[in-house]
Amino acid sequence: MTRLCKIVFVLAGISISGTSFGDQIQPLLDVGAERQIAEKTSQSKIDEMDEQTSVIVSEFKTVSKQIEGLRVYNAQMRQQIQRQEERLKEIDRTLKEAQIMQRQIPPFTRRMLAGVESSILLDMPFHLAERKERIAFAKAALDNPTVSPAEGLRQVLEAFNVEAEYGRKIDAYKDSIVIDGELIEGNILRVGRLAMVFQTADETQTLAWNNQTRSWEALDNSFRNPTRKGLRIANKLATVDLMELPLPAATEAN
Numbered sequence: 001m002t003r004l005c006k007i008v009f010v011l012a013g014i015s016i017s018g019t020s021f022g023d024q025i026q027p028l029l030d031v032g033a034e035r036q037i038a039e040k041t042s043q044s045k046i047d048e049m050d051e052q053t054s055v056i057v058s059e060f061k062t063v064s065k066q067i068e069g070l071r072v073y074n075a076q077m078r079q080q081i082q083r084q085e086e087r088l089k090e091i092d093r094t095l096k097e098a099q100i101m102q103r104q105i106p107p108f109t110r111r112m113l114a115g116v117e118s119s120i121l122l123d124m125p126f127h128l129a130e131r132k133e134r135i136a137f138a139k140a141a142l143d144n145p146t147v148s149p150a151e152g153l154r155q156v157l158e159a160f161n162v163e164a165e166y167g168r169k170i171d172a173y174k175d176s177i178v179i180d181g182e183l184i185e186g187n188i189l190r191v192g193r194l195a196m197v198f199q200t201a202d203e204t205q206t207l208a209w210n211n212q213t214r215s216w217e218a219l220d221n222s223f224r225n226p227t228r229k230g231l232r233i234a235n236k237l238a239t240v241d242l243m244e245l246p247l248p249a250a251t252e253a254n
Contacts, residue, residue, distance in 0.1 A: 172234035
């Protein structure tokens, strides 16, 4: 009985003292709770900052790649700009040279045309009307202010090429010549600029042009058949064959 009373007394004492201990520990518990809340808040902020940092790092990597791409692009652009500047300098130099050439074209064209005209006067008198008309047409183009220098040069070059082509061809055509004041009709055979022979329609007369004396000279009958044969070949009435025609004697070139 005495032991039971002691236990009840101890429990009562603990109960009385426990009320005092709870009042003392409650502030500590409150501080701990507040600390837990603060820690949770801090951890949330840390997690949020970590997420923001990850986003910033990702954006930084993306921007770094873009910057590297822009560096490569800028390097290519600098090379292209450099080449374009060099090309512009070349074009400017070409334009200046073209302006100089453009100023030189008209006098050069006139000198060239004068040379072609002189060569016609000194050449054998074949297709004279056609050749003189071509020269007159080129002269009119050069004197026409609406015709560009390039077009004038083109027409002179065309006349020059036609004259050059005459020396590589054989042709035959009908024409009339004056012999002893008399107009005689017949056929003319021209072999390049080597020979020019005239034969009447009845083949009774055969004459050759002497470019040194600037006159027609009569040929003997030995040239009648070769001339007729040459006329047939030039008119494509006979196959190409050897022709025996009078040629001027070779002279020493100056």
